Amino acid sequence: MTTEKVIGAAAFGRTGAERPFLTGERSMAETLLGHAALNIQLYRLFDDLQQMSVDVVRAMVAAIDAKDNYTGNHSERVAQWSRLMGQELGMSSQDLQMLEWGARLHDVGKIGTRESVLGKAGPLTPEEFEHIKQHPVTSYEVLKPIHRLARVLPGVRHHHEHWNGSGYPDGLAGEDIPLFARVIQTADVFDALTSSRSYRRAYSVSEALRIMSGEAGGCLDPRLVQIWVQIVERMLAQRPGLFAHIPPDPGPATSSAGHGGDGP
Template identity: 45%
Template sequence: MLNKRVKVYISIIIALGLSFLIYSMLKIPKDTIPDIILFGLFAVLAESLLIYITKELTVSVAFAVDLMAVLTFGPYAGALIASIGTTFQVIKYEDGTIKHLFNFPYYKTLFNVSQLALSVGIAGLVFEYLGGIPGEYVYPKYLLPATITALIYYILNSILMAVLISLLMNKSLAYVLGTDFKWTIPNFLFLAFLGIVMAEAFIRIGYISFILLFIPLLMVRYMFKLYIDLKQSYYDTINVLMKALDAKDKYTAGHSQSVERIAALLSRELGLSESHIERIRIAALLHDIGKIGVKEEVLNKPGKLTDEEMNIIREHPVKGYEILSEVPSLRDVALWVRYHHEWYNGSGYPDGLKGDAIPLEAQILSLADVFDALVSDRPYRDAFSQEEAYKIILEHEGTQFSPKLIDAFKKAFEKNREEFKHDI
C-alpha cells in the first residue's frame, strides 16, 4: 500500500507531466509527427535495454536518444518522444518476468511518463533559453548549451526519482542520492556525450545515423553493465564474508550493516564526499573481519571474559588489518579497520594512538561500532535503549571520542534517529 505522502507526490507529478504533454501536442508542427513516431520507436528500443543498479532501480541507454531528440526537434517533441519510449517499453526482469504497458500498474506508467516528460521538456526549454536552436548543428556554436541541457535532464530525472524512493523507503533524500544514484554518474557521462554526437550526426546525415550509432549505443550499455556487475560482485563478496562472521557470532548478526549505515550518516555530517563515504562503508562492513579467527566459545561466552580471552578479542583489529592489507585496493580500509578501537585520549588498542593521530575514518567506525553495540543484545547484558546509548556516547566526549565527532553524531542522530536502530 502506498502511503499518503507517496500518493500526493505521484499525483502532483502526473498532473504536471500530463499537462506538459498535452501542451506539447498543441505546440508541435504537424509535419514533425512522422519523425516523432520514428524517434519514439527508437526510444522504445532504448528504454527496453535496461541495466539493473538495484532490485528496484534501473538505468537505460534511452538518455542519449532523449537528449538527441531534444537537440534535434526541441523540448515539446522531445518530451513526446521520451514519453512514447517509456510508455511502450518492454522490461525483462532478472527472474525472467516480462512487463509491458498492459500488465504494469497504471500509476507507475503514468508517473514514469510524467517525470520523464518534465525532465526532458524542462531541459529542452533551458537549451532554447541559452540560445540553442533545435535542428541546427550543435558543434561548435551550441556545444555548451547542449552540455548544460544534458546536465539539467540528468539532475531533474535523478531528483524526481530519488524523492519517490525516499518517500517509499522513508529514507532521507541525501541518503537515497548517495547510495543508489551515484552509480548512474558513469552512465550519464557516457550517454551525454553520445547523445550530443547522435544529434549532430542526425542533423548532418539524417536517419542513416540510427544505423551507424546504434552499435556504439549497445557498446556503451555493455560497458556500463560490466561496470555495474563488477561493483555488485565486489559487494556480494563482502556480504558473503559478513554472513560467515554473523553465522559464527550470533550476537552480532546484522551489526556490520548497522555500523555501515551509521558510519555513512556521520560521514555526511562531516562533509565527506560520496566516493570517500563509499570507502568508509566498505570499512564498516569489514571492521570485524578479524573475528573470523576467534574461537566461538570466546565470542559467545555469556559471562565475564578472562584477561587471556580479552587479549584474544583485542587481537581482531590487527588480524583484520593483516587480512585486508593483502588486497591492494583495500589498503586504506585495512588501516581504518586496524585503528577502529583506538581512543581519542590514547587509551585504546592496538597501538595506543591519540588525538588526530587516529585517522578520521577510524574514529567514525569507532563511534558507529560502539553505538550499535550498545543498542544490541550481548551475551553478558541486554540492549540499551537508543536514548541511553546516546547519553553514554556523549559522556565519552574527549576520552573515547573527539569533540568534532561528537558534534557530528548529535546532528546525525537528531536528523536520522530511525537509521540508528540495530539491524536484526
C-alpha cells in the first residue's frame, strides 16, 4: 500500500480458480488499498498530534515546577508515589500507566495561577485560596481535548476532594471520589508535607506519616493512608534512596506543630 512512500503490503489470491483477476477487480483492490493507506496515515498523524499534545502538557508541568523553588520536581515525585500505591493495589499495567500520567499532570492547571499566589511566603487570603482552588478544574479543561488522556481526567479533577466531603471542586466524599484521585491525593499530600515551603521547613518521613494518619477519615482515604504507611516503611528498608531528599527527624527543640498551609 503506498501513497508517496510504502507503508505496508497486501497479497491477493484465489483458491480453486485459475483465471487471472479482471481489470475491474484489480482496480477495486487498488482503490481499497489506497483508502486503507490513507486511513493508516491519518491514524499515524492523529497519534503524532496526540503525542505532541502530551509533550506540550508535560513541558507546561515542568515550567510550573520550575516556577516554584519550593516544589521542584513535585509532579514527578507524586507520579512515583502514586505508581507505588497502584502496584500495591494490584492495578493492571495499563491502569498503572494511566495513574502515573494523571499524577504527573495533576497540577498542570496551575499554569493559570498567579505567581504571586504560587510563591507566596505565608498563609493565603480567602481570595487567594479561592483562586488557587480553581486549578483542578483548569487542569481538567487543559487535558480534556487529549483523547488518550481521557481516563485520567476524573483523577485530575478530583485530587483535592476530601474523604469527609469537605474538599473541592465538587464536594465528593468517600468511595464517590474516583480511586485515581484518592491515590494521587495521598501521594500529593505526602510530597507537600516533606517539601520545604517559604513559611515552614520540610517535615521528616515519620512526621509526615503521623500527620497523614491524623487526617485519615477526614481529608484522606483511611485505607490508602494505611497502605502508604506500609509502603514507606518497606521502602525505607529496601530502597532508602527514594527518600534521600527528605530531611531526617528533627530534635525536640526544632519540631513544628501543624501543617495549616498545605491545602492546595
